[in-house]
Amino acid sequence: MEFHKKLxxxxxQSLMTADETIAVAESVTSGCLQLAFSQIPNAxxxxxxxxxxxTLPMKVKLLNVDQEEAEKCDCVxxxxxxxxxLNVAKLYETDWSIATTGYCTPIRNSSYKIFAFFSFSYKGKIIHTGKLELHPKTQALNAQLYYTEFILGCFKTEVSKNKEVQSRLQLKINGNERIKAS
Structure with a gap:
């Protein structure tokens, strides 16, 4: 399992430059994102x-997922x-977080579909949530790897957006400092 090295x-590099941290809560990707993040130089x-x-009990116990709601939707x-x-970021005290839940095999609870939800939080707020559907004949491991690669690509986009916002804010701050100094 090799993930896109440049990604x-x-x-x-983006997180290091911003001096920001990340944590991950996985279900359907079952550790693939954790493995990917451990491969980053100076992780x-x-x-x-x-x-x-x-499992539902672990999501309830460790991540404060509402049990009644989780039972209604099979935690997905x-x-x-x-x-x-949101809760994994609090638990690990990080700026960023990624979470996943879904199905990598078609079962009755998934209406025999394969899909995943993923979400990114930044500084205590959800900034992106998405759903990814795959062909029902996709092999489970291939689904997990595809989800992981796709989610990392989406996360890169969010990090890039955040970098641009931070750069604009810094320019504005620097511009205001020059005006005050004049």
């Missing part, structure tokens, strides 16, 4: 850790994944 380097500077909470919904993202 991981970009994410790692310990940005990656604080993660967890795989694969936009709200569940957002709760996971």
């Amino acid at each position: 991981l380097e970009y994410i790692g 310990s500077l940005i990656y604080k850790g993660g967890m795989t909470a694969y 919904s936009e709200n569940i994944v957002e709760t996971m993202a």
Whole structure:
């Protein structure tokens, strides 16, 4: 399992430059994102850790997912994944977080579909949540790897947007400082 090296380097360098950290809460990707983040050069500077909470009881106990809601949707919904993202960031005290939940095999609870929800939080707020659907004949491991690669690509986009916002803010601050100094 090798992940796109340049993608991981970009994410790692961006987070290091911003002096920001990340944690991961996984279900459907079952540790693949944690493995990917551990492959980033100097990972310990940005990656604080993660967890795989694969079952409903563990999501409830470790990530404060509402049990009644989780039972209604088999732990697979936009709200569940957002709760996971927000709470793993709190737990690990990180700026960023990623969470995943979904199905890598078609079962009755998934209406025999393969799909995943993923969510990113930044500084205590959800900034992106998405859903990814795959062909029902996709092999489970291939689904998990595809989800991981796709989610990392989406995360890179969010990190890039954040970098641009931070750059504009810095320019504005520097511009205001020059005006005050005049």
